[in-house]
Amino acid sequence: MRLNMEISLKLAITYLLKNKKRSIVTILEITIATILVTSIFLILNIYQNYMINIKKSEGNWETRFGNISYKKLYGLEKNSDITEIFVTKNLGMANLSLEGIKQCINLTAYDENAFKNLGIKLLSGRFPQNEKEIVISRNYGKQNKNVTLEIDGKKIKYKIVGIIEPTEDDIITLEENQIGAITFLNKSNLKSNDSINAYVSFKNKWHINDTSEEIANVLKFYENEYMQEQNLDLNIDLIKYYSIWDIIDERDAQIKFLVIFLISIIVITSSIIIYSIFNISIVEREKHFAVLSSLGSTKKQLCKIIVYEAIIILMISLIIGTVASMGIFKYTFYYFQTVLTNMNEALALACKNTIITVPYTKILFAFILIAITVFIAISLPIIKIFKLSILEGIKGRNYLRLKDKYKKTNYKSVDNLILNRNKKINSYKHISIVVGITISTFLFFIVRSYSININNVYSKQNSNIYNYTVEVDKEHVDDVKDRFWKTGTIKKMYSYMENSFFIQLNEDKINSSLKNVIQQNPKVKNEVFFTNITNELKCHVYAMDEENYNEFIKQIGINNIKDNECILLNYSDVKTDYYNGVYMTNYKTGDYIELYLNSKGDGTFSLTSTEDLAKFDMNKVTPYGDNQKKVKLKIASVTNQKPNSLLTYSSEIPNLCIIVKENALNNIEKYLYGISENDDTFVEEKMIIRVFANSRELLDKELEYINVDNKLSGEYMLKGFHEETNYNLQRWEITESMMCILIILCVITNIASIINIIVADFEEKKQYFYILISIGMTRKQLLKMILKEYSKYLFIALMIGILLSLGITYIIYKYKINFNDLYKFKIPYIEIITTLFIMLFILIVIMNFINRKIKKGNIANYINIKMI
Amino acid sequence: MMEMLKIENLSKTFGENRNKVQALKNITFSVNKGEFISIIGASGSGKSTLLHLISGIDKPTSGKIYIQDEDISKYNMNQLTIFRRRHIGVIYQFYNLVPILTVRENIELPIRLDNRRIEDKKLKYIIDLLNLSGKERYLPTQLSGGEQQRVAIGRAIINNPSIILADEPTGNLDTKNSDEIMEYLKYSNKKYNQTIIMVTHNEKIALKSDRIIKIQDGSILFDKKNS
Structure with missing residues (x-):
């Protein structure tokens, strides 16, 4: 038995050495497949670590036990599953009076760890180090000044030691006239019944939800389930990245889909190519196997030869592939690190902290996957050996059988x-070549086509990773704009005014699609309508700058609107949740909508001053509800398109949005606030400037100048990044680059394998090519025949590849992108032409090779060999 | 008698320097129309090389080859190929049939390569003559050695060539099949007055021809008529 094994192994090694070129191509193919699969897992791993770092920089905690009494913190501290705890305390709303400035401040206290771990971004100064210091999220130019805050009737003096960016909670929860402030929390001063928020991280990242609930129950943090539900929060954004397969976020799911898609393609491509190579090698050796069989070798022993060959090739490939992928990945990672560093400070930090770890389990999984691929690929050729007839094998050309119906002459x-x-007899080879080329073209086109169209969407949306929104007093808008333009900071800028009012939506005006959504999920009703009773809806009124306004009305095909008219944006573009594609209202062009100032539902209506009512032009006032006035606007057009200034800006959607002329918003405000049209003392006019910067560095510098150094007169409020857009584009850019590298590797392998198959095919046919020449076929005729055959393969493969990839991309595109009218699907013509040229080039290379071979070969040497 | 083939001082050398081998040395002879000659000699004597040079699948180092007074040694490979398919029929020891084509397709190949139409009557006559009826749609792998060689003869004579060159046509066959093949060749020689030049190492087979040329170490040892 040992002897038999040794013979099989020896034969396997001998064959591999004898056919060095083919062995090298097979090793190359499996090596690249290994590189591709392990790289995908490495990328996944690095992405996972990277996202964990990003999310940790935004909040390095997993569970927040909100509003628990301080005495219960002891229970958490004693829990061995918990690795870190930090604490905050809500101190409440305070009134700030500072040299005439009156402001409402939401004050929170953080312990030392909370400052480090809650992602607070310091714009200037430092964090508080004692209970008498605060940092605030608005710059009054009063840093290092003392302020007095009045909390629950108690006046406390604080020193402003720094300016911070508004926290995410502040942006969501605080009203426009409120800002956030943070002081230092000294835990030793807390009383046992004081209510605190405890943020914890766990050792074991699995089942965090269950563990947290268990802790809350055991330590009796909350009186009932409702309280628990309200106060126990999980940092889902972070937790989901601990297990990449748990990610449900749509954009990350795309990465998951991409990973599965790429691995499937690699496995399928590799299987087909490895199958072709082994199949050719077995067909070539049929006689050899038949002779061995006639000498007493069992079919099992013959198969062992092939299995040994596969194992030897697999072992070499796996070792080279893993080492190469680690090397390649390390190199490319540093490249991406550099790219990310240039993009954004936070990302750079996250990237810097990301360590390239070797994911052993994932690499083992990749090994198993590749091994399975190889063994599946060789299974069919092995079956062929089992079916081999000794007599026909010895006679040779065992596979040359042809049904009579194919013998058309x-x-x-x-x-x-x-x-x-040839096509009929060597159909497997024909299919291998076509499939190989099809996969290459398919991969190339699917990436290019998807990329072109996604880029199209991004460019249409004016999406830019460096966008920022600044709110500026209208009188300073020109200063700020000039400053941005002059310093070359930005490439695009939009400015507009916005305000929100209420409208009441009658039942007949609620669109059926919105009704359906509400029926399916009753919670939505509360989120869309301000109150259940009156179907009140928040209505955002935007008045864009002239340039933006003209661009927009041209886009939707109207000439102008009057002061008492508006354009209704009747569309929701929040695609990640249940609002997807909801047309909210049934309003049509010519209908009227009526805006009013305060919610009717909350029953508390007050004007700035009751005396202001006297200023109204009573002829224009329509009595409504609690003495409120309403403005009636005629709808000049209903559109589902957003003006460029609002693209990517979805925070106010799905509330109803309307566009009016710049001065019209002013009039509406004055009218509803009860200020005379001629009264210029009304100064609440703020303008939003959205900038799209050329570089993050320049933008930061400029924002620091405007906000911190306060070198421009006036007061500016930072509204924060549109981070979703940032990550979306970054993810896409990184994914696209990674995909391109993977696809290029895949295409190179395929081309190498296709050339290998074609060369093997030529070598196999070479003898009868020479016979054809010996009986009178000219070299020109022969080359024409070969050219015809391979051009046919290439053409069929190219057509299938292009049509298949474009079809799939189109379906994905249509499914993902709802803006049918605005975003037309683009066909990558340049890529198609380029590919045609590449194919032509490959064809020329192959034909040149064949021509040289034929020219070089001596006919006499071939015609004296027994062919059949 | 009309001279069909004339060879003058034909030499062929393979390799260079130390590996230089002179396969043919200044060979001169001529063959008349309708003559059936055998070229005999030991293995490596140069007889097959001579046949390859006459058929134009290889080019001489020096010397001239005239076929019907046409000097083919000045032709390029393309001209030689066209000349071969129109004027020469070749039969090889290992048949050299195209494995993916049927019997019928292999026989009609030289005519189709010349973009001419094949006469069904003629094709049928050859198939019947070579006793291949009923096997027209067989692939070469489905035939015996003798049958394959008969297909090769069919392919060589379909074009009515002036010369048939046969390189060990019976070398791979048993006596019965060898005799049959020789009969077909002789028949073709007599009926169509075709010139046949056959290379063989079998002297018994050679005796069936009109004239025997023996080659030894690349030179003609003797050239004699058969009684």
Whole structure:
């Protein structure tokens, strides 16, 4: 038995050494497949670590036990599953009076760890180090000044030691006239019944939800389930990245889909190519196997030869592949690190902290996957050995069988006859070549087509990773704009005014699609309508700058609107939740909508001053509800398109949005606030400037100048990044680059394998090519015949590849992108032409190779060999 | 008698320097139309090389080859190929049939390569003559050695060539099949007055021809008529 094994192994090694070129191509193929699969897992791992770091920089905690009494913190501190705890305390709303400035401040106290771990971004100064210091999220130019805050009737003096960016909670929860402030929390001063928020991280990242609930129950943090539900929060954004397969976020799910898609393609491509190579090698050795069989070798022993060959090739490939992928990945990672560093400070930090770890389990999984691929690929050729007839094998050309129906002879020319006969007899080879080229073209086009169209969407949306929104007093808008333009900071800028009012939506005006959504999820009703009773809806009124306004009305095809008219944006573009594509209202062009100032539902209506009512032009006032006035606007157009200034800006959607002329918003405000049209003392006019910067560095510098150094007169409020857009584009850019690298590797392998198959095919046919020459076929005729055959393969493969990839991309595109009118699907013509040229080039290379081979070969040497 | 083939001072050398082998040395002879000659000699004597040079699948180092007074040694490979398919029929020891084509397709190949139409009557006559009826749609792998060689003869004579060159046509066959093949060749020689030049190492087979040329170490040892 040992002897038999040794013979099989020896034969396997001998064959591999004898056919060095083919062995190298096979090793190359499996090596690249290994590189591709392990790289995908490495990328996944690095992405996971990277996202964990990003999310940790935004909040390095997993569970927040909100509003628990301080005495219960002891229970958490004693829990061995918990690795870190930090604490905050809500101190409440305070009134700030500072040299005439009156402001409402939401004050929170953080312990030392909370400052480090809650992602607070310091714009200037430092964090508080004692209970008498605060940092605030608005710059009054009063840093290092003392302020007095009045909390629950108690006046406390604080020193402003720093300016911070508004926290995410502040942006969501605070009203426009409120700002956030943070002081230092000294835990030793807390009383046992004081209510605190405890943020914790766990050792074991699995089942965090269950563990947290268990802790809350055991330590009796909350009186009932409702309280628990309200106060126990999980940092889902972070937790989901601990297990990449748990990610449900749509954009991350795309990465998951991409990973599965790429791995499937690699496995399928590799299987087909490895199958072709082994199949050719077995067909070539049929006689050899038949002779061995006639000498007493069992079919099992013959199969062992192939299995040994596969194992030897697999072992070499796996070792080279893993080492190469680690090397390549390390190199490319540093490249991406550099790219990310240039993009954004936070990302750079996250990237810097990301360590390239070797994910052993994932690499093992990749090994198993590749091994399975190889063994599946060789299974069919092995079956062929089992079916081998000794007699036919010895006679040779065991595979040359042809059904009578294929023996048609009425072909116009000899080359057509030979081509068709070849196709019928060597169909497996024909299919391998076509499939190989199809996969290459398919991969290339699917990436290019998807990329072109996604880029199209991004460019249409004016999406930019460096966008920022600044709110500026209208009188300073020109200063700020000038400053941005002059310093070359930005490439695009939009400015507009906005305000929100209420409208009441009658039942008949609620669109059926919105009704359906509400029926399916009753919670939505509370989120869309301000109150259940009156179907009140928040209505955002935007008045854009002239340039933006003209661009927009041109886009939607109207000439102008009057002061008492508006354009209704009747669309929701929040695609990640249940609002997807909801047309909210049934309003049509010519309908009227009526805006009013305060919610009718909350029953508390007050004007700035009751005396202001006297200023109203009573003829224009329509009595409404609690003495409120309403403004009636005629809808000049209903559109589902957003003006460029609002693209990517979805925070106020799905509330109803309307566009009016710049001065019209002013009039509406004055009218509803009860200020005379001629009264210029009304100064609440703020303008939003959205900038799209050329570089993050320049933008930061400029924002620091405007906000911190306060070198421009006036007061500016930072509204924060549109981070979703940032990550979306970054993810896409990184994914696209990674995909391109993977696809290029895949395409190179395929091309190498296709050339290998074609060369093997030529070598196999070479003898009868020389016979054809010996009986009178000219070299020109022969080359024409070969050219015809391979051009046919290339053309069919190219067509299938292009049509399949474009079809799939189109379906994905249509499914993902709802803006049908605005975003037309683009066909990558340049890529198609380029590919045609590449194919032509490959064809020329192959034909040149074949021509040289034929020219070099001596016919006499081939015609004296027994062929059949 | 009309001279069909004339060879003058034909030499062929393979390799260079130390590996230089002179396969043919200044060979001169001529063959008349309708003559059936055998070229005999030991293995490596140069007889097959001579046949390859006459058929134009290889080019001489020096010397001239005239076929019907046409000097083919000045032709390029393309001209030689066209000349071969129109004027020469070749039969090889290992048949050299195209494995993916049927019996019928292999026989009609030289005519189709010349973009001419094949006469069904003629094709049928050859198939019947070579006793291949009923096997027209067989692939070469489905035939015996003798049958394959008969297909090769069919392919060589379909074009009515002036010269048939046969390189060990019976070398791979048993006595019965060898005799059959020789009969077909002789028949073709007599009926169509075709010139046949056959290379063989079998002297018994050679005796069936009109004239025997023996080659030894690349030179003609003797050239004699058969009684």
